[in-house]
Amino acid sequence: MRPRSLKAREARLAFLMLFPTFFVVVLIVIFPVVADFWIAFKNIKLGDLRPPRAVVVERIKARPKAPGDRMVVAYRVENRSPNPIAETRFSDRIPPGLTPLELPPECRMQGGALSCRLAGPKPGTRKEIVLVFRAEAAYFESGRPNPRASRPEVETRAPNPILAKPFTLENFARVFRDPDFVPMLKVTLAYTVFGTGLSILLGLFAAQLLAVRFAGRNLFRGLFLFPYVAPVIAVAFVWVFLLDPFAGTVNALLLQYGLVSGPIPFLSQRVWPLELFGLRLELPLALTMVILFEGWRYFPFAFLFILARMQAMPKELFEAAKVDGAGIWATFRYVTLPQLAGILATLFLLRFIWTFNKFDDVFLLTGGAAGTETITIKVYDYAFARADLGQGAALAVVLFLILALFLALYFRYAPRGEV
Amino acid sequence: MGFLLAALTGALAFLLAYGAVSLSAALFLGLETRLIAALPLLAGALFGPLAALAAPRKAALGPYLPFAGAGAMLGAFLPGALGAGPGPGALAGAAGGALLVYGLRELALFPPTRETYERLALRGLRAVGFGVFVFAVAFPFWAMFVASLKPRAEFLANPADLSLPLEVFRAGLLPGLEKLFEGYRAVLFEYRFLRYIANTAFVSGVTTLLTLFFSVLGAYAVARLDFPGRRLMERAVLLTYMFPAIVLAIPLYVVFTLIGLRDTLGGLIVVYLAQTLPVALYMLRSYFETIPRSLEEAGMIDGCSRFEVIWRVTLPLSLPALASVGLYVFMIAWNEFLFAFMFLDTPEIFTLSRGMVALNSQEVPYQYLMAGAVIVTVPIMILFFWFEKYLVGGLTAGGVKG
Numbered sequence: 001m002r003p004r005s006l007k008a009r010e011a012r013l014a015f016l017m018l019f020p021t022f023f024v025v026v027l028i029v030i031f032p033v034v035a036d037f038w039i040a041f042k043n044i045k046l047g048d049l050r051p052p053r054a055v056v057v058e059r060i061k062a063r064p065k066a067p068g069d070r071m072v073v074a075y076r077v078e079n080r081s082p083n084p085i086a087e088t089r090f091s092d093r094i095p096p097g098l099t100p101l102e103l104p105p106e107c108r109m110q111g112g113a114l115s116c117r118l119a120g121p122k123p124g125t126r127k128e129i130v131l132v133f134r135a136e137a138a139y140f141e142s143g144r145p146n147p148r149a150s151r152p153e154v155e156t157r158a159p160n161p162i163l164a165k166p167f168t169l170e171n172f173a174r175v176f177r178d179p180d181f182v183p184m185l186k187v188t189l190a191y192t193v194f195g196t197g198l199s200i201l202l203g204l205f206a207a208q209l210l211a212v213r214f215a216g217r218n219l220f221r222g223l224f225l226f227p228y229v230a231p232v233i234a235v236a237f238v239w240v241f242l243l244d245p246f247a248g249t250v251n252a253l254l255l256q257y258g259l260v261s262g263p264i265p266f267l268s269q270r271v272w273p274l275e276l277f278g279l280r281l282e283l284p285l286a287l288t289m290v291i292l293f294e295g296w297r298y299f300p301f302a303f304l305f306i307l308a309r310m311q312a313m314p315k316e317l318f319e320a321a322k323v324d325g326a327g328i329w330a331t332f333r334y335v336t337l338p339q340l341a342g343i344l345a346t347l348f349l350l351r352f353i354w355t356f357n358k359f360d361d362v363f364l365l366t367g368g369a370a371g372t373e374t375i376t377i378k379v380y381d382y383a384f385a386r387a388d389l390g391q392g393a394a395l396a397v398v399l400f401l402i403l404a405l406f407l408a409l410y411f412r413y414a415p416r417g418e419v
Numbered sequence: 420m421g422f423l424l425a426a427l428t429g430a431l432a433f434l435l436a437y438g439a440v441s442l443s444a445a446l447f448l449g450l451e452t453r454l455i456a457a458l459p460l461l462a463g464a465l466f467g468p469l470a471a472l473a474a475p476r477k478a479a480l481g482p483y484l485p486f487a488g489a490g491a492m493l494g495a496f497l498p499g500a501l502g503a504g505p506g507p508g509a510l511a512g513a514a515g516g517a518l519l520v521y522g523l524r525e526l527a528l529f530p531p532t533r534e535t536y537e538r539l540a541l542r543g544l545r546a547v548g549f550g551v552f553v554f555a556v557a558f559p560f561w562a563m564f565v566a567s568l569k570p571r572a573e574f575l576a577n578p579a580d581l582s583l584p585l586e587v588f589r590a591g592l593l594p595g596l597e598k599l600f601e602g603y604r605a606v607l608f609e610y611r612f613l614r615y616i617a618n619t620a621f622v623s624g625v626t627t628l629l630t631l632f633f634s635v636l637g638a639y640a641v642a643r644l645d646f647p648g649r650r651l652m653e654r655a656v657l658l659t660y661m662f663p664a665i666v667l668a669i670p671l672y673v674v675f676t677l678i679g680l681r682d683t684l685g686g687l688i689v690v691y692l693a694q695t696l697p698v699a700l701y702m703l704r705s706y707f708e709t710i711p712r713s714l715e716e717a718g719m720i721d722g723c724s725r726f727e728v729i730w731r732v733t734l735p736l737s738l739p740a741l742a743s744v745g746l747y748v749f750m751i752a753w754n755e756f757l758f759a760f761m762f763l764d765t766p767e768i769f770t771l772s773r774g775m776v777a778l779n780s781q782e783v784p785y786q787y788l789m790a791g792a793v794i795v796t797v798p799i800m801i802l803f804f805w806f807e808k809y810l811v812g813g814l815t816a817g818g819v820k821g
Contacts, residue, residue, distance in 0.1 A: 028693030035670035234792035252579035357663035
């Protein structure tokens with residue numbers, strides 16, 4: 001076998017083995033991002049996902065009393081959706097013994113089967129098709145069956161609104177004109193920066209606590225990972241419960257110790273006035289709680305990486321520092337911290353991006369109320385709470401572009417070989 | 420100077436001990452405690468200099484006992500500080516005494532050097548840090564558990580009381596248990612969580628198996644085979660890892676609705692696959708690269724095909740990595756909220772996350788909600804403790820997205 005073909009065969013095998021991963025990722029990650037851009041430029045509402053359907057209602061306008069009388073049947077074709085219908089077809093069974101006198105051009109009779117096709121109707125309008133029959137003796141002999149007994153079968157041909165709607169910049173205009181836009185960016189930034197910073201600081205502190213060898217250290221390490229591995233839905237609901245102004249333990253304790261005069265609605269109050277050294281500060285209460293949750297839930301992530309890094313530090317450096325007479329603080333500042341700089345920077349970038357992307361935590365804690373509306377919450381709010389997929393996608397595109405900037409920074413500055 | 424430092428240490432140690440005991444008594448025993456800070460501060464300030472004189476030069480258990488004992492005596496006669504009986508008082512005093520000795524042992528106090536200050540500060544930080552971290556991490560889980568056992572009326576009587584409601588056993592063991600786990604019964608049977616557990620286990624299990632299967636293939640290809648675009652592949656993996664789920668949510672919602680995949684467990688599994696596959700592949704690839712090629716080559720020479728080598732040589736050697744990846748994937752799928760919440764409408768196929776949201780929107784008492792939370796959490800915790808070693812390995816290798 002020639003070596004070249006061996007190499008080609010190897011590459012082919014590799015592609016085959018990678019194909020499933022590749023396929024799923026393209027389908028569920030790459031394609032949606034492209035689709036986001038597409039939807040963002042169209043005025044698509046949640047209701048547009050259901051293709052428009054014509055509704056056909058059959059009514060009897062005149063009934064025969066004796067053979068030779070007229071039977072008048074009207075079909076009302078209605079388009080109740082805001083989107084156009086190209087063509088509506090319907091068919092119905094007409095009882096035997098009714099001979100059509102007047103057939104509108106849209107309809108045809110064959111045997112006992114009526115079939116009609118018509119253009120439209122336009123959105124929000126209706127059309128009426130009236131058929132006149134003569135009732136023969138046979139109709140009365142068969143017991144005067146009601147034509148309405150058989151329901152018309154309707155078939156609608158309509159362009160898919162998602163594909164058919166024209167491109168527009170309207171969604172972006174509405175996103176940027178929203179008076180909440182700038183406050184939302186500020187909240188997102190505060191949440192991301194402080195949440196990230198807090199979780200890394202706490203992680204650094206926790207890692208220092210467990211860096212020393214002692215009995216039961218592994219147990220503590222396991223315990224410290226709890227907030228991170230537990231399902232978000234469970235821990236978020238526990239926080240909501242603990243911080244509840246009426247049935248919550250935290251408020252009950254604060255009252256019992258006489259630290260507050262009334263219960264504090266931690267997750268539903270926007271600002272908390274704070275008197276500090278004669279200065280009046282306005283603490284964004286709900287946002288602070290959400291940031292605390294972020295710090296609490298994600299410190300284990302930083303903790304784990306910092307601890308692993310610390311355990312890999314060479315002992316000689318610490319011994320040398322001791323010989324040189326460095327104190328505890330000096331050792332930490334000049335020996336430990338410089339060695340952690342790489343992992344801290346990586347952790348910061350990584351956690352920054354993930355916190356920026358975070359949806360679940362804030363959504364479950366406050367639902368975005370009381371000044372905690374981050375950009376991801378707003379995307380959900382536009383797209384699903386207000387049923388405006390187009391505007392949601394437009395904001396998602398904005399989010400994506402900001403993220404792309406962060407990612408570019410990440411790949412530019414992330415130290416190689418970490419994480 | 421040394422005495423002053425010792426007095427300060429004593430005051431802080433006693434305050435800390437009293438605070439901790441007061442809080443614990445309020446939370447875990449349901450006692451209505453207070454904390455009058457002046458009393459422990461004073462007691463500690465008096466004890467400090469005494470301890471400084473007797474402080475051991477070597478690490479030994481000896482001096483802890485007299486000080487803890489003396490502290491306990493003091494605490495028992497000073498119940499006013501907690502406003503709750505001599506028992507907690509004695510405990511607080513004993514803890515204060517022991518903490519004081521821990522703070523001062525092996526320190527040069529006469530005169531104090533810079534090292535003395537630093538070590539004292541460090542010990543203070545460690546004591547406070549441990550207390551705060553253990554409390555902050557464990558308390559919400561404790562609260563979740565206890566709240567799942569208490570009916571609304573009992574709970575509202577004193578929301579600060581998170582002691583185990585053991586008084587239900589006065590009626591006997593079985594009726595007691597029945598009353599205790601009433602919330603679980605309601606949630607499992609009336610609110611159909613039994614069904615949701617099965618659904619979640621199914622989704623997580625299938626996701627784990629499929630991810631493992633595909634990622635083993637992919638990781639092997641990246642680690643062992645030579646093909647153009649290998650480096651690019653790695654970058655792409657990292658990239659997908661940082662994509663916001665909410666950006667994918669709108670188009671996936673649209674497309675899945677149009678093709679009828681939205682309200683199905685299959686649709687959910689496909690999304691979870693996409694979220695876990697890249698990272699699983701990345702983690703496994705790193706591990707495969709640590710396995711010596713020569714082992715596989717030996718297998719090839721013995722006449723195994725490429726896939727036989729993977730099955731008989733590579734995989735048995737990678738069991739720890741497979742366990743890590745498998746656990747990681749299972750955890751992601753089990754805990755996932757956003758897509759389950761957005762995609763599922765039919766109660767028959769709810770996962771636990773979705774079921775919890777449904778439960779929450781029905782205005783059930785907190786008891787039921789917390790029982791649900793415990794049900795969601797416990798399987799993950801069991802897995803976590805069982806396989807902690809592997810999971811920690813997986814977390815650090817891949818850096819679980821969260």
